Amino acid sequence: MSIVALSRVTLxxxxxxxxxxLRDLQRLDAMHLIDLGPEKQDTPTSAGASDTRKALAYLLxxxxxxxxxxxxxxxxxxxxxxxxxxxQRRMRxxxxxxxxxxxxLKDLEPxxxxxxxxxxxxxxxxxxxxxxxxxxxxxLADVALPWQEVHRDNRNRYIAVISQEExxxxxxxxxxxxxxxxxxxxxxxxxxxxxxxxDETVAEREALTRWIHLLHRHQxxxxxxASLKQAQHLxxxxxxxxxxxxxxxxxxxxxxxxxxxxxxxxLLIEPVGPEDQPPTLLENDERTAGGAEIVxxxxxxxxxxxxxxxxxxxxxxxxxAMILADAGYALLLLGAMLFFSKRLKQSRAGTRVRTLGFVxxxxxxxxxxxxxxxxxxxxxxxxxxxxxxxxxxxxFGQMMQLAIGIGLAHLIIANAxxxxxxxxxxxxxxxxxxxxxxxAGVMLYYAIPGGGLALALGLIAVFAFTDTRPIHEPLDLLKxxxxxxxxxxxxxxxxxxxxxxxRLFALGLASASLAVTFNQLAADAAAxxxxxxxxxxxxxxxxxxxxxxxxxxxxxxxxxxxxxxIEFYHWGISDEGYPFKAFRKTETTLWSN
Numbered sequence: 001m002s003i004v005a006l007s008r009v010t011l012x013x014x015x016x017x018x019x020x021x022l023r024d025l026q027r028l029d030a031m032h033l034i035d036l037g038p039e040k041q042d043t044p045t046s047a048g049a050s051d052t053r054k055a056l057a058y059l060l061x062x063x064x065x066x067x068x069x070x071x072x073x074x075x076x077x078x079x080x081x082x083x084x085x086x087x088q089r090r091m092r093x094x095x096x097x098x099x100x101x102x103x104x105l106k107d108l109e110p111x112x113x114x115x116x117x118x119x120x121x122x123x124x125x126x127x128x129x130x131x132x133x134x135x136x137x138x139x140l141a142d143v144a145l146p147w148q149e150v151h152r153d154n155r156n157r158y159i160a161v162i163s164q165e166e167x168x169x170x171x172x173x174x175x176x177x178x179x180x181x182x183x184x185x186x187x188x189x190x191x192x193x194x195x196x197x198x199d200e201t202v203a204e205r206e207a208l209t210r211w212i213h214l215l216h217r218h219q220x221x222x223x224x225x226a227s228l229k230q231a232q233h234l235x236x237x238x239x240x241x242x243x244x245x246x247x248x249x250x251x252x253x254x255x256x257x258x259x260x261x262x263x264x265x266x267l268l269i270e271p272v273g274p275e276d277q278p279p280t281l282l283e284n285d286e287r288t289a290g291g292a293e294i295v296x297x298x299x300x301x302x303x304x305x306x307x308x309x310x311x312x313x314x315x316x317x318x319x320x321a322m323i324l325a326d327a328g329y330a331l332l333l334l335g336a337m338l339f340f341s342k343r344l345k346q347s348r349a350g351t352r353v354r355t356l357g358f359v360x361x362x363x364x365x366x367x368x369x370x371x372x373x374x375x376x377x378x379x380x381x382x383x384x385x386x387x388x389x390x391x392x393x394x395x396f397g398q399m400m401q402l403a404i405g406i407g408l409a410h411l412i413i414a415n416a417x418x419x420x421x422x423x424x425x426x427x428x429x430x431x432x433x434x435x436x437x438x439x440a441g442v443m444l445y446y447a448i449p450g451g452g453l454a455l456a457l458g459l460i461a462v463f464a465f466t467d468t469r470p471i472h473e474p475l476d477l478l479k480x481x482x483x484x485x486x487x488x489x490x491x492x493x494x495x496x497x498x499x500x501x502x503r504l505f506a507l508g509l510a511s512a513s514l515a516v517t518f519n520q521l522a523a524d525a526a527a528x529x530x531x532x533x534x535x536x537x538x539x540x541x542x543x544x545x546x547x548x549x550x551x552x553x554x555x556x557x558x559x560x561x562x563x564x565x566i567e568f569y570h571w572g573i574s575d576e577g578y579p580f581k582a583f584r585k586t587e588t589t590l591w592s593n
Contacts (some may be wrong), residue, residue, distance in 0.1 A: 004281040004580075005306050006247040008034075009256055012266040012567045018242045022231050024259055026224065029584035031256070032279050036236035043098045052077075052219040060210045077218040080211050087205050092345055102192045105184060110151045114183045128161040139173040192221035205428040220586040231583055247278045247580065266290045278303045279578035289311045290356025293349055298565045302575035306421050312564045313356065315410055317363040319560035322403070325393060325508035326515060326551045327368030328375035332549055334361045360556075367391075371508075371553075375545055376515025377536075395511045399505040407501025410563070411494070411583075414572030428470045430487070433461025434571070437590035438494065462487050496569040503559050511552040518544030 002330065011030065025031055062195045068077070112131065119126070132140060137157050140147070145167055151158040161167060166176065167565025180191075236243040241458075248256055253269060257479075260267040282292045284307070291313030324330065337357045343548055344350035372378050372389030380386035393399055399468055415431035415438075422428035437460030443451030469476055522540040526533035 003285050003301070003305070004283045006032075006249045006274070006278045006281065006303070006580075007250055007253060008245065008270040008278075009248045009253070010243060010245040010266075010268040010270075011063065011256075011260060012241055012243045013263065015022045015237065015240055015242050016264075017263065018232070018235065018237075018244075019228075021263055021265065022235075022244065023226055024263065025415075026583055026585050027230070027246070027256055028259060029582050030252035031248050031583050032281075032381060032580050033231055033234045033244070033246040033583050035234045035266045036237075036243060036245055037233055051081050051085060052215060052222055054088075055216050056212065056219060058088045059212050059215070060085040060086055061204070062205055062209050064206050065207075065212070068207060069210050070213060072214065075214050077215065080208065084205075084208050087201060087208065089162060091198070091201050093206065094194055094201060097507065098191065101187055101194060103253075104182075104188050106239055108179055108184050108187070109110065110148065110153065110156070111179060116396045118182060122162070125162050125164050126166075128163055128167060130159045130161065130172050130174055130181050131156045131177050131353075132159055132174055133157075136173040137453050140305065143172055145171060159176065183397065191367055194368060223586040227583065227586070231329065233257050237358075246583065249281060257559055260527050260579065272303070277577075279580040280305075280577035282307050282309055284309050284353065285327070287355060289353045291316070293352050293356070294561065294564070296579060298561070299569065299573070299575050300577045300579050302577035305573055305575060305577070306417055307544060308417075308568070310419070311413060312568070313359070315563055315568070316560045317356075317359050318406065319504055319563055320556040321363035321367035322504040323507040323511065323556040323559060324364045325371055326373045326552075327365050327371075328373070328545075329511075329552060330365035330368050330551050332416070333357075333364060333553070371512070373512055373515070376512065376517075376519045381393070392507050393505075396505075399509070400502060402501075404498060405507040406504065407498045407563075407567075408442065410501070411497060411571050412570055414568050419570055427467050429465040431460045431571075433458040433465065434490075434494065437462065437491070438498070441495070459488060459491070462490075493570070497570070500567055501563060503563075507555045508554075508561060510553070511548060514548045515545065516549075518548065 011021065011025075026043065071186070108241050110131075116127065133156055134152075134154075140157075140159065145161050145163050147159050147161045150160050159172070161172070169175070192302070231244075234244070236245075251517075257267060282295065282300075284292045288310050290310070291309035292307075294312055294316065295301070295307075295309050302422065324333070337354070341354055344354040368374070369385070369388050369392055371391045371392070374385075379389070391402070412435050415434045418437070419428040419431040421433070422430070436454055440451050440455035440458055442448075443454060463484035465489035467480045467484075469480060471477050471480065518540060522537045522548050525540055526537040529536060
């Protein structure tokens with residue numbers, strides 16, 4: 001759990017070897033490239049790679065897939081991609097046409113099967129159609145034009161009017177209905193043709209799925225080519241030489257030195273300077289690296305900061321468990337994780353999320369057992385499960401103290417880590433001052449002697465050491481005083497942030513209360529309706545607990561992340577960084593049946 005130390009590496013070589021050098025660096029998978037181009041320009045994108053991704057996504061979504069072809073010398077990647085995308089377009093158009101035709105058939109059903117006669121046979125008269133609601137049928141008596149009711153149902157009367165010109169807008173009680181000129185029998189014939197073409201298109205799509213394996217392979221090649229082409233725009237070129245520069249982890253410097261020796265390149269390795277802003281590369285134990293995925297999703301800490309991944313990993317699990325607050329729901333979550341487990345294992349990020357998910361299950365199960373809640377039911381007092389119950393979510397005093405205590409601990413950990421990272425410098429005294437102030441607040445609440453003095457000492461440390469710039473002139477002193485006074489305004493935020501952790505108690509109580517409510521509703525329905533009540537009992541339990549489970553999971557994710565990435569980040573992470581992106585060849589797990 002750390003931020004990897006980096007060095008700035010510059011390679012210089014003859015212009016003729018630029019392509020080979022970049023290709024070797026791509027295989028090395030160790031350098032975050034720095035743009036040395038003379039001016040900013042749009043980096044090239046690969047339309048072919050984008051089309052391949054679209055085609056692959058379309059074919060992978062096909063319900064029936066054919067046996068994969070591992071290799072074929074006659075395989076044409078571009079033609080296969082074009083055929084897949086063309087098939088997708090035709091599939092979409094056919095489905096839209098079928099839906100439209102079916103709607104037209106349904107709309108014309110009340111009018112029956114008819115063909116418009118030639119105008120000569122009606123002496124130039126035309127037919128105009130209206131759907132008149134039954135409650136307005138009395139107004140038809142006032143229609144001066146000749147009309148005939150051709151059909152009636154429980155909602156409308158279907159009226160045909162004969163007139164040479166379209167009747168005036170107020171001639172009938174409702175606007176005219178547009179039936180079109182195509183009769184229903186021709187629409188049925190067209191629908192049949194469209195369905196047959198759709199079946200042929202579906203069969204073509206299934207046949208194209210045999211090339212998924214080879215498309216994956218060519219996609220990786222296309223992505224690598226696009227990445228290499230982009231890297232060529234990031235170098236500094238002269239008539240005879242080129243320079244490529246990037247950030248490299250210190251443990252990978254030996255590999256870069258070996259490459260420079262093999263290729264005859266000039267090599268310059270520089271440490272991170274005080275004005276440099278290198279990317280952030282997090283190094284975590286894979287067992288707790290799910291926290292790094294959360295950090296990377298929200299905000300990457302700066303290079304000179306610290307890695308909060310492990311703290312967030314465990315604190316998020318605790319917060320999620322307190323909000324779900326039910327051992328039965330933990331088992332439902334376990335079932336969901338087992339269902340998606342195989343799919344998550346297909347990528348490194350997915351594997352990390354999978355591990356985090358199982359940890360959430362474990363924490364939720366333990367907390368649910370301690371709270372004595374199993375789908376809203378409490379175990380019998382004489383059972384062994386009842387002996388494991390240590391918490392009562394309905395004990396407001398106990399749960400509020402627990403939530404606030406966890407909040408205090410969370411903020412103290414954030415400040416303690418900041419103090420540790422500033423150890424040996426006066427800047428460490430400011431976060432230590434906040435720790436003293438937070439503890440002093442608890443002492444004052446419980447009327448423990450010395451709380452006021454501790455609070456004063458803590459705030460003095462915050463005021464004096466938040467801004468530690470050296471004083472060379474009176475203006476520097478003024479800035480330090482201003483920085484200290486501004487830091488003291490966070491007193492109210494500290495109070496609010498600690499109270500913000502009460503959401504753990506409130507959401508956990510809401511989840512538990514809803515579970516109990518659905519159980520009571522189900523029991524009341526069963527008692528009120530003998531026989532049918534059993535069905536109502538089951539429906540209320542299944543639908544009610546499913547709804548409560550979804551709400552609890554969403555609340556656990558949203559508010560669990562919020563407490564970590566807003567309250568905790570404010571006290572623990574002072575600056576934002578950007579992620580380390582190695583110049584590498586594409587890592588692809590080839591698809592297989």
